[in-house]
Amino acid sequence: MAKEILYQKIANIIEEQIFSETLKIGDKLPSIRALQKLHNVSLNTIKQSFLELESKSLIESRPKSGFYVSKTSNRKLSIPSMNQLKQPEKQAAPEDLITKVFNSLNDNSITRFSLGVPDPSLLPIAKLNKGIIKAVQNLEETGSGYGPVQGSANLRRNLAKWSIVLEGKLTEDDFVITSGAMNAIYNCLMAVTKRGDTIAIESPVYFGIIQVAQTLGLTIIELPTHPTTGVDLDALKKVIHKIDVCCFMSNFSNPLGSLMPDESKIELVKLLTYHNIPLIEDDLYGNLFFGTTRPKPCKYFDEAGIVMWCGSISKTLAPGYRLGWVAPGKFKNKIIRQKLVETICTPSLYQEVIADFLEHGRYDHHLRNFRSTLYTNSLHFQRTIEDFFPENTKISQPQGGTFFWLELDKNIDTAVLYDTAIKQKIGFAPGRIFTHHNQYNNCLRLNFALEWKPKVEADLKRLGLLIKNAV
Amino acid sequence: MAKEILYQKIANIIEEQIFSETLKIGDKLPSIRALQKLHNVSLNTIKQSFLELESKSLIESRPKSGFYVSKTSNRKLSIPSMNQLKQPEKQAAPEDLITKVFNSLNDNSITRFSLGVPDPSLLPIAKLNKGIIKAVQNLEETGSGYGPVQGSANLRRNLAKWSIVLEGKLTEDDFVITSGAMNAIYNCLMAVTKRGDTIAIESPVYFGIIQVAQTLGLTIIELPTHPTTGVDLDALKKVIHKIDVCCFMSNFSNPLGSLMPDESKIELVKLLTYHNIPLIEDDLYGNLFFGTTRPKPCKYFDEAGIVMWCGSISKTLAPGYRLGWVAPGKFKNKIIRQKLVETICTPSLYQEVIADFLEHGRYDHHLRNFRSTLYTNSLHFQRTIEDFFPENTKISQPQGGTFFWLELDKNIDTAVLYDTAIKQKIGFAPGRIFTHHNQYNNCLRLNFALEWKPKVEADLKRLGLLIKNAV
Numbered sequence: 001m002a003k004e005i006l007y008q009k010i011a012n013i014i015e016e017q018i019f020s021e022t023l024k025i026g027d028k029l030p031s032i033r034a035l036q037k038l039h040n041v042s043l044n045t046i047k048q049s050f051l052e053l054e055s056k057s058l059i060e061s062r063p064k065s066g067f068y069v070s071k072t073s074n075r076k077l078s079i080p081s082m083n084q085l086k087q088p089e090k091q092a093a094p095e096d097l098i099t100k101v102f103n104s105l106n107d108n109s110i111t112r113f114s115l116g117v118p119d120p121s122l123l124p125i126a127k128l129n130k131g132i133i134k135a136v137q138n139l140e141e142t143g144s145g146y147g148p149v150q151g152s153a154n155l156r157r158n159l160a161k162w163s164i165v166l167e168g169k170l171t172e173d174d175f176v177i178t179s180g181a182m183n184a185i186y187n188c189l190m191a192v193t194k195r196g197d198t199i200a201i202e203s204p205v206y207f208g209i210i211q212v213a214q215t216l217g218l219t220i221i222e223l224p225t226h227p228t229t230g231v232d233l234d235a236l237k238k239v240i241h242k243i244d245v246c247c248f249m250s251n252f253s254n255p256l257g258s259l260m261p262d263e264s265k266i267e268l269v270k271l272l273t274y275h276n277i278p279l280i281e282d283d284l285y286g287n288l289f290f291g292t293t294r295p296k297p298c299k300y301f302d303e304a305g306i307v308m309w310c311g312s313i314s315k316t317l318a319p320g321y322r323l324g325w326v327a328p329g330k331f332k333n334k335i336i337r338q339k340l341v342e343t344i345c346t347p348s349l350y351q352e353v354i355a356d357f358l359e360h361g362r363y364d365h366h367l368r369n370f371r372s373t374l375y376t377n378s379l380h381f382q383r384t385i386e387d388f389f390p391e392n393t394k395i396s397q398p399q400g401g402t403f404f405w406l407e408l409d410k411n412i413d414t415a416v417l418y419d420t421a422i423k424q425k426i427g428f429a430p431g432r433i434f435t436h437h438n439q440y441n442n443c444l445r446l447n448f449a450l451e452w453k454p455k456v457e458a459d460l461k462r463l464g465l466l467i468k469n470a471v
Numbered sequence: 472m473a474k475e476i477l478y479q480k481i482a483n484i485i486e487e488q489i490f491s492e493t494l495k496i497g498d499k500l501p502s503i504r505a506l507q508k509l510h511n512v513s514l515n516t517i518k519q520s521f522l523e524l525e526s527k528s529l530i531e532s533r534p535k536s537g538f539y540v541s542k543t544s545n546r547k548l549s550i551p552s553m554n555q556l557k558q559p560e561k562q563a564a565p566e567d568l569i570t571k572v573f574n575s576l577n578d579n580s581i582t583r584f585s586l587g588v589p590d591p592s593l594l595p596i597a598k599l600n601k602g603i604i605k606a607v608q609n610l611e612e613t614g615s616g617y618g619p620v621q622g623s624a625n626l627r628r629n630l631a632k633w634s635i636v637l638e639g640k641l642t643e644d645d646f647v648i649t650s651g652a653m654n655a656i657y658n659c660l661m662a663v664t665k666r667g668d669t670i671a672i673e674s675p676v677y678f679g680i681i682q683v684a685q686t687l688g689l690t691i692i693e694l695p696t697h698p699t700t701g702v703d704l705d706a707l708k709k710v711i712h713k714i715d716v717c718c719f720m721s722n723f724s725n726p727l728g729s730l731m732p733d734e735s736k737i738e739l740v741k742l743l744t745y746h747n748i749p750l751i752e753d754d755l756y757g758n759l760f761f762g763t764t765r766p767k768p769c770k771y772f773d774e775a776g777i778v779m780w781c782g783s784i785s786k787t788l789a790p791g792y793r794l795g796w797v798a799p800g801k802f803k804n805k806i807i808r809q810k811l812v813e814t815i816c817t818p819s820l821y822q823e824v825i826a827d828f829l830e831h832g833r834y835d836h837h838l839r840n841f842r843s844t845l846y847t848n849s850l851h852f853q854r855t856i857e858d859f860f861p862e863n864t865k866i867s868q869p870q871g872g873t874f875f876w877l878e879l880d881k882n883i884d885t886a887v888l889y890d891t892a893i894k895q896k897i898g899f900a901p902g903r904i905f906t907h908h909n910q911y912n913n914c915l916r917l918n919f920a921l922e923w924k925p926k927v928e929a930d931l932k933r934l935g936l937l938i939k940n941a942v
Contacts, residue, residue: 105617106619117616117617120615120616123615125615128615129607129608129614132603132607132820133604133607136600136603136604137600143600143791144591144594144596144599144788144789144790144791144792145588145591145789145790145791146576146588146790146791147791148577179650179813179814180814180815182812182813182814182815183813183814183815186812186813186814194666194688195665195666208812208815211811211812212812212813215808215809215812216812217665317615318615318616319615319616319617320614320615320616320617320618320816320818320819321615321818322814322815322816322817322818337686338686340682341653341657341679341682341683341686341687342650342653342654342657342683342813343650343651343653343654343657343793344651344653344654344679344793345791345793346793347791347792347793347818347821348791349603349820349821350818350820
C-alpha cells in the first residue's frame with residue numbers, strides 16, 4: 001500500500017508538471033535512473049509511475065530513446081484496463097461470429113474497420129504488378145518448376161540483408177519461406193507440439209491463433225496482456241510449469257497494439273530459455289512503428305535458438321501473395337521437414353517479385369510512406385473517437401501497427417452492435433472473437449489502415465452515434 | 472492346382488493364336504464372357520488367363536473396350552513380379568537416399584530419369600506466361616488481396632465443368648483448392664486421422680506418402696500391388712479391421728504405373744463404405760492415359776462421400792505453381808477448416824491462370840499432345856530397354872502416366888548403382904525409396920516424360936550398360 005502511494009505520488013508530480021506546461025508536449029522526461037536517484041526509490045517504483053502516466057496517455061515511450069510527453073496528451077479518453085480473465089467460463093472461439101465478420105469482407109460497399117489487412121489503396125499494387133511481369137520474363141521456364149523446399153535463396157538472402165534490426169545475426173540459411181505468417185506459425189506448432197500440449201497466448205489475441213491451436217488439439221492458456229506493454233510476465237511465471245510452447249506478438253500486437261519493452265523481451269527470453277520452452281514470435285507488424293526506430297524482436301535476445309521469428313508481407317504489401325517466413329532457430333530442420341510433407345515448396349514467382357522489391361529498396365520506400373499514413377490515420381481516428389464516441393469509451397494507444405482496441409460501456413454487447421452497424425454498411429471486429437473465454441463482449445477492434453476520406457470519417461462518427469444510442 | 476492348370480491352358484491357347492498370327496497385333500480378343508462360355512469355366516479363370524497374358528505383354532486392356540493383342544507383344548522382357556512384402560524388416564524411409572536423389576534435380580547437366588515431373592520442354596510454358604500477364608491485368612488490386620478459403624469460384628467452376636469423367640456428379644461447391652496434390656493429401660490426413668492411426672498404402676509407393684504419414688505419426692501398412700492391376704484387395708481385406716484410412720493411386724500409380732480395373736474400384740469403394748473408412752484417392756495421373764478414354768476414379772463409384780478425390784496440374788502443366796484440388800465428399804468442412812488455419816487461402820493469380828486455361832480448352836489441347844508424346848516415349852524407352860538392358864530385366868507395362876518400373880537382377884543394389892550412374896550424369900530413382908520395408912533394392916523407377924532426343928537415348932543405353940557391368 002505504501003508502495004502504491006509512493007508511485008502515485010511521483011506520477012502526480014509529473015502530471016502536474018505536464019498540466020502546468022513545465023513539461024511541454026514532445027519534451028523528453030528525465031531517465032528512470034535519474035528519477036530513482038532524485039526520489040530515492042526503487043527502479044520499479046519509477047517504472048510504475050511511468051506506466052500510470054502512460055495509461056493516462058500523458059507520456060509515451062520511444063524505443064531506444066526514453067519517455068516523452070505525449071503528443072496526444074490532451075486526449076480525453078483513458079486506455080482500456082488490463083483484463084482480469086474469467087477463468088471458469090472457458091468456451092470455444094465463437095466461430096459463427098468470426099464467419100459473419102469474415103463474410104462481410106467480400107462486400108466492397110462496407111466501410112471495413114473490421115479488416116485485418118490494409119486497404120488496397122495504401123499498397124503499391126501497380127509496382128507489384130510490374131514486378132510480376134518482370135519476374136515472368138526473368139524466370140521463364142524455371143517459374144513453373146519446383147523450387148527449393150526452404151524457399152528461394154534469392155529471397156532468403158534479401159530478407160537477411162533487410163533484417164537490419166537483427167544486426168547481422170541472421171543469414172539466408174536461417175530463414176524458411178512460408179505461405180504467410182499464419183502458415184509460419186502453423187508450421188512451428190506442427191514442429192514443436194503434439195495433441196494435448198499446452199500453449200500460452202496473449203489475451204485478447206488474434207482469433208486465428210485460437211483457431212489453429214484448437215484445430216491441432218492444444219490446450220490454450222490465455223494470459224492477461226497490458227494494452228501498452230504486452231503480455232503479463234508474472235502471470236506467465238505462475239503457469240510456466242504447464243506450458244509447452246508460447247506464441248506472442250511482441251511488437252504492436254493484434255488486437256491491442258501493445259509493445260513489449262526491451263527489458264520484458266529480455267526477461268521473457270531468459271525465462272523460456274531456462275525452461276526450454278519454444279517461443280513462436282509473430283512479428284508481422286514490427287515494421288509499422290510510429291517512433292524513430294523499429295523495435296527489436298525477442299529473436300534479437302535469443303542465444304539458445306528457442307525463438308521462432310515469424311514475419312510476412314501480408315500486412316504491409318500483398319496479403320493474397322501468401323508469402324511469409326520464419327527464422328526458426330534450432331527447429332529449422334523440423335520446419336523444413338514439415339513444409340516438405342505439407343506442400344513441397346513455395347511458388348517461385350511471388351518469391352522473386354518480393355526479393356526484387358527488397359533488393360531495390362522499394363519495400364523500405366513503401367514502408368516509410370505507409371508508416372507515415374498509418375500514424376496520421378491513428379491521430380485522425382483518435383480525435384474522431386474522442387469527439388464522437390461516449391465519454392466512458394476507453395481506447396488503446398498503439399505505437400505502431402494498424403489497430404485501435406476500444407472498451408465500451410459494460411452494458412454494450414458488441415456482437416449485437418455489429419448487426420446494427422453492418423446494416424448501415426459499417427464493419428468492425430467484435431471483442432468476443434479475440435478470446436476463448438466469455439469476455440471482451442463490450443470491446444471492439446478498429447482497423448485504421450484505411451484511406452482517411454470523408455466517407456470513412458462520417459462512418460466512424462456514425463459508429464460513435466450507434467454506440468451512444470446503444471448505451 | 473487344377474485351377475492353375477486350367478487358366479494356364481487357356482492362356483497357352485491364346486498365346487499360340489498370337490504367335491501363329493491367328494490373332495494379329497491390334498486385334499480385339501473375344502470378351503471374357505464369350506470365352507467363359509466357350510471353355511465352360513468360371514469368369515475368374517478367364518480373368519486369370521488374361522492377367523497371365525498381360526504379364527507377358529501379349530495383350531493389353533483398353534478401358535471400356537476390352538482386351539487387344541498388344542502393340543508391343545513382341546517385347547522380350549516380362550513384367551515385374553507382384554512383391555511379397557518382407558514384413559519383419561520394417562525400416563524408416565531411407566531419407567538420405569531421397570535427399571541425394573532430390574539434390575540431383577538442381578543439376579541441369581544430369582539426364583533426369585529420376586524426376587517425378589515432366590521435362591519443361593514438354594510443357595506450354597510460353598502460353599502459361601501469357602496467361603499470367605493477362606491475369607495480372609484482369610485481377611488488378613484483387614490479386615494482392617485475400618481470396619476465399621475454399622479457393623477461387625472461377626477455378627472451381629471450371630474444374631467441375633472439365634471433370635467430365637465424373638459425368639456431372641461434382642459442382643464447383645464440391646472442390647477445395649490446395650497447394651498441389653501433396654497438400655491435398657496432407658489436408659485430408661490432417662482432417663481424418665490422428666497420431667497413432669493406421670494408413671494403408673500401395674507398395675511400392677510414392678515416397679512422399681511415406682514421409683507425410685511418418686511425420687503425422689501414422690502407422691503404415693504397405694499392401695502388395697500388382698504392376699498392372701494395382702493394389703491387392705485380398706491383402707487389404709485381411710487387415711481391414713486395423714485400417715483408419717486408405718491412400719491409393721487408382722490410375723497410373725507412381726511408381727508402378729498400375730491401373731485398377733473398374734470392377735476393383737467398385738469393390739474397393741464398397742468395402743471401404745461398409746467399414747466407413749475414408750479413401751484418399753491420388754488421381755493426378757488419371758488424364759495421362761494411353762488408351763481411348765480417361766479411366767474413372769474411385770470417386771465415380773462413391774455414393775457415401777467417403778472418397779476424397781485429389782488432383783493437380785503438377786504432373787501435366789506447372790509443378791511450381793503448387794496448385795491442386797480435392798473433392799473431399801463428406802469431409803469438406805473439415806478440409807476447409809484445416810486449410811484456413813494452415814494458410815488462410817491460396818494465392819489468386821495462378822488460380823485465375825489455370826481457370827482461364829481450362830475454360831478456353833487450352834488444357835485439353837495440351838493434354839492431347841502431351842499424352843501422345845508420352846505414349847511414343849514409352850515405346851522408345853521400352854524398345855531401348857529391351858535391346859540394351861540385361862535379358863533378365865523385368866519392366867512394367869504402364870497404360871498411362873510417366874514411369875517405368877524395372878526389376879533388375881537380384882544381385883544388383885540400385886542405391887549403389889545410383890552413385891555410379893550419377894557420376895556419368897545419369898539420374899534415376901532407386902527402388903528402395905518407394906517403401907519403408909527393406910526391399911526393392913534391385914528395382915528402379917524411370918521417368919519417361921523427357922524429350923526423346925539422341926542424348927537421352929544414348930544415356931538410357933549407357934544405363935543399360937552400367938547395369939550389365941554390375942551384374
